[in-house]
Amino acid sequence: MINLADYKNERQYKTVFFETFGCQMNKLDAELSLGLLQEDGYSIVDKVEEADVILYNTCSVRQHAEDKVYSHLGALRTLKKKHPDVIVGVLGCMAQKDAQSIFKRMPHVDLVCGTRMFSRLPELLLKIRNHGNHVLAVDEDEIVDVKRIAAYRPNVYQAFVTVMRGCDNYCSYCIVPYVRGREVSRTIADVKQEVMELVSNGCREITLLGQNINSYGKSLPGNITLGDLLIELNGVEKLERLRFVTSHPKDMSRDLIRTMSQLDKVCEYLHMPAQSGSDRILKKMHRGYTAGYYRELIQYARDLMPTIKVASDFIVGFPGETEEDFQETVCLMEDLRFQNCFIFKYSTRTGTKAAELTDDVPDEIKKKRNATLLDLQKKISLEENKKLIGRKLQALVEGASKSDPNKLSGRTRQNNIIVFKGQPALVGTLVDITINEATDLTLFGTM
Numbered sequence: 279m280i281n282l283a284d285y286k287n288e289r290q291y292k293t294v295f296f297e298t299f300g301c302q303m304n305k306l307d308a309e310l311s312l313g314l315l316q317e318d319g320y321s322i323v324d325k326v327e328e329a330d331v332i333l334y335n336t337c338s339v340r341q342h343a344e345d346k347v348y349s350h351l352g353a354l355r356t357l358k359k360k361h362p363d364v365i366v367g368v369l370g371c372m373a374q375k376d377a378q379s380i381f382k383r384m385p386h387v388d389l390v391c392g393t394r395m396f397s398r399l400p401e402l403l404l405k406i407r408n409h410g411n412h413v414l415a416v417d418e419d420e421i422v423d424v425k426r427i428a429a430y431r432p433n434v435y436q437a438f439v440t441v442m443r444g445c446d447n448y449c450s451y452c453i454v455p456y457v458r459g460r461e462v463s464r465t466i467a468d469v470k471q472e473v474m475e476l477v478s479n480g481c482r483e484i485t486l487l488g489q490n491i492n493s494y495g496k497s498l499p500g501n502i503t504l505g506d507l508l509i510e511l512n513g514v515e516k517l518e519r520l521r522f523v524t525s526h527p528k529d530m531s532r533d534l535i536r537t538m539s540q541l542d543k544v545c546e547y548l549h550m551p552a553q554s555g556s557d558r559i560l561k562k563m564h565r566g567y568t569a570g571y572y573r574e575l576i577q578y579a580r581d582l583m584p585t586i587k588v589a590s591d592f593i594v595g596f597p598g599e600t601e602e603d604f605q606e607t608v609c610l611m612e613d614l615r616f617q618n619c620f621i622f623k624y625s626t627r628t629g630t631k632a633a634e635l636t637d638d639v640p641d642e643i644k645k646k647r648n649a650t651l652l653d654l655q656k657k658i659s660l661e662e663n664k665k666l667i668g669r670k671l672q673a674l675v676e677g678a679s680k681s682d683p684n685k686l687s688g689r690t691r692q693n694n695i696i697v698f699k700g701q702p703a704l705v706g707t708l709v710d711i712t713i714n715e716a717t718d719l720t721l722f723g724t725m
């Protein structure tokens with residue numbers, strides 16, 4: 279039974295401002311958390327000034343992402359002085375990594391909630407309201423899954439589904455295994471159940487998420503693979519499209535590429551980060567493959583699925599990266615002609631293996647290499663998109679275009695965005711669009 283004081287408190291704290299930094303997995307955690315909070319009676323606001331609870335779902339992959347959150351938190355000091363009852367919380371990777379020290383650096387923070395504790399958010403917030411003390415919840419062995427039923431979903435037709443959490447790879451530069459823990463896969467039955475529920479609520483396209491999705495199943499009994507999961511989900515009625523991210527070249531098998539090519543719902547799209555084109559650097563990164571092997575994998579996928587598009591990630595300025603190493607990355611990018619690439623300047627993460635190496639590439643050089651790859655990729659994306667002019671492509675209509683609200687925006691199987699004229703009633707359906715214009719980021723067409 280709730281007492282009167284609790285009830286009064288509860289009535290007072292019912293708006294939440296929630297900002298997410300980082301990867302798709304964080305965005306999905308945000309959806310799930312907001313779903314839980316909505317179910318608990320919270321309404322979502324988009325200004326910190328209107329919020330009773332301010333939550334930041336954080337990323338630790340690069341220093342820059344952490345600095346941004348600390349600067350946001352710092353800016354809340356005045357607000358918190360004026361309104362001491364407002365609850366400020368740090369969630370996710372930074373919370374897991376910095377834990378107690380966040381309270382030391384930012385004493386006005388009330389809640390630090392790690393990557394495996396999201397499902398307890400309503401309860402943790404209630405605890406703060408009732409007792410007013412700092413609450414630290416970063417115990418790694420706590421509940422992992424938040425049930426989807428409660429999810430707050432801004433896009434009904436497209437959904438992300440986590441199929442595994444954590445990562446066992448320990449790439450030498452990466453903090454993820456330390457903040458997200460060991461790999462744990464959900465069972466096929468569990469994932470299928472969630473997918474079927476989403477589809478029965480109108481969802482048409484599912485993207486399966488895992489930091490290292492090609493090793494899906496390793497923690498399950500019975501030699502289960504990602505291929506098995508794809509085969510099972512391909513049979514879900516009324517589901518139109520399936521994608522999966524992020525692929526690791528070391529764990530990407532030819533078997534899986536063959537399975538992809540045989541399943542009609544699996545889209546012709548791969549996000550498979552190369553990180554570098556230099557074997558010397560790949561070795562220092564503990565990536566477990568060579569640039570040659572990476573090229574072969576992509577060639578194999580293109581042989582079986584000629585329309586497939588590949589996206590990649592690269593890190594520039596890894597310790598010891600010479601101009602020659604960098605030119606090998608440029609060469610890989612020129613040869614493989616990715617659909618798009620995410621390019622990052624190397625950032626030392628304390629506790630990782632690479633942090634033991636000297637961060638010896640000057641920031642000026644990192645910036646220059648970053649700009650070189652961005653410019654090259656922009657040029658390639660534009661050239662590749664222009665090749666699609668005159669072609670008819672299938673788009674899943676997602677809603678009004680952000681750049682022109684009078685037009686619709688859809689996504690192709692290859693993950694290109696297409697903007698075109700059409701009735702709002704088309705949202706959520708598949709339409710064929712003839713492409714007549716292209717930029718490096720967007721295709722434009724007519725029905």
Ligand code: SAM
Pocket residue numbers: 301339340451452453454488489490524525526550551553591592593622623624625626627
């Ligand atoms: N699990 C995915 C994989 O292995 O490809 C990606 C995980 S990570 C969140 C996303 C990207 O951040 C990586 O692909 C890498 O390019 C980049 N990244 C990770 N650690 C980094 C670091 N210390 N400095 C710069 N970029 C980093």
Ligand code: SF4
Pocket residue numbers: 445446447448449452453454455489490526
């Ligand atoms: Fe980080 Fe490597 Fe795991 Fe990706 S595979 S999350 S880069 S350790």
